[in-house]
Amino acid sequence: MDFDRYDRIRPIRWQGDRLSLLDQRRLPFTVEMVDCTDSDAVARAIHDLVVRGAPAIGIAAAWGAVLAGQGVQAADGAEALVRLGPALDRLKAARPTAVNLMWALARVRRALAAAGSDWLAVLSAEAIAIETEDLAANRYMGALGAALIAPGSGVLTHCNTGSLATAGFGTALGVIRAGVAEGRIERVYASETRPWLQGARLTVWELLQDGIPATLIGDGAAAHLMKTGAVQWVIVGADRICANGDTANKIGTYSHAIAARHHGLKVMVVAPSSTVDMDTARGEDIEIEMRDPAELLSVAGTRTVADGVEAWNPVFDVTPAGLIDAIVTERGVVTAPDAARMAAVFGAKIPG
Known part of the structure; x- marks a missing residue:
């Protein structure tokens, strides 16, 4: 497969003395790096969502540790770890739901x-x-994911799971890129993903860069689209996958x-094994991040709702394993996930 054709975007760039991040709040009309x-x-x-997507958040945090x-x-890594502790804690608190x-x-x-006097070089090597x-x-x-899709299929994705959310190529969007390259996927739909519009601002923009035609739909149009027969798979990423296969992802995934x-469509969750949290037994145990209600009360900084109206703004929801047909990771594919099938691939616990 010609990966380079479908892998042109890099949102995270280490510059030696600073970390440059593609400001995803300003896409698609302004392409700007934040140092x-x-x-x-x-x-x-x-x-603040300059960088977002569970894998990208983990990568950025590792480089943040290097900056610290x-x-x-x-004198050695053990001493450095003590001195860096507060900075690492502040990085950890930035987004509590994303296990990466x-x-x-x-x-x-x-x-x-485990590092000696060369601890800073060891830290940099770990981030790389x-x-x-x-x-x-x-x-x-x-x-792996593309192999599950019958030729000629249509797919729907939610939020952004592409190069912008990862080191490159993407998770769910990587499956879509591979499926298009192999001729398995003929139609790609992306839901807008309120309130930050990651699908509208980011996903369709990414696909446009790669020359992959995509159709944007409103979040509320998904069920009607499915009823038309235009799509056969819903392919999404994950911010945390529990030991029983329950999956936290961007709000709207559950619906x-x-x-x-x-x-009668199938649902595929695509995420690296670092997103699997075998210490969290089920979805009810996941802390769901709540964001500022103002994100729902305004658009581009302009209030669209009458004064006095309140809003509820969870940023994630949990899809039960029973609604998921396949979880795809680099360790393999778990079909019809449950606790036993998850343990067979990931063991009783993911270290870390």
Whole structure:
């Protein structure tokens, strides 16, 4: 497969003394990089959605740890870990639902704990590894997921799971890219993803860069689209996958999965194994991040709702495993996921 043809975007660029992040709040009309020169700037960028997508958040946090380390004097990694502790905690608190953030910082802590006087070089090498491993995993998952799709299919995706959300190529969007390249996918639909419009601003923009035709729909149009027979798969990413296969993803995923089951469509969740949290037994145990109600009360900074109206703004929902047909990771595919099938692939616990 010609990966380079469908892999042109890089949202995270390490510059040696700073981390440059593609500001996803300003796409699609303004392509602008935000330079972070310390770890707190990276934490703010994660919280404020300059960088978003679970794998990308983890990668950015790892580089944030490197930035924190550049301002620290320590004799070895153990001492550095103590000195870096507050900065790592602030990075961890930036987005509590995305398990990749905790996973990446756990890798950073383990690397530091075992490092000697060269701890800063070890820390940098760990950040590089997290990033390069993600890209390789995405390309492999793309091939695994595409193989499940019958030629000539239509697919619907939600939120953004492409190069912008990862080191490159994407998770669910990587499957779509691979499926298009192999002639398995003929029609791609993306739901707008209120209130931040990641589908409208980011996903269809990404596909446009790759020359892949895509059709945007309103979030509320998904069930009607499914009823027409235009799509056979709903393909989404994940911010956390529990030990029983329950999956937290962008708000609206759950309703898409319910509609898909009613109309006989299949649902595929695509995410690296770092998103699998075998320490969380079920979806009810996931902390769901609540964001500022103002995000629902206004559009582009202009209030669209009468004064005095309140809003409820959870940023994720949980899709039960029973509504998911396949979970695709770089470790393999789990079909009809449940606790036993998840344990067979991931063991009783994912270290970290």
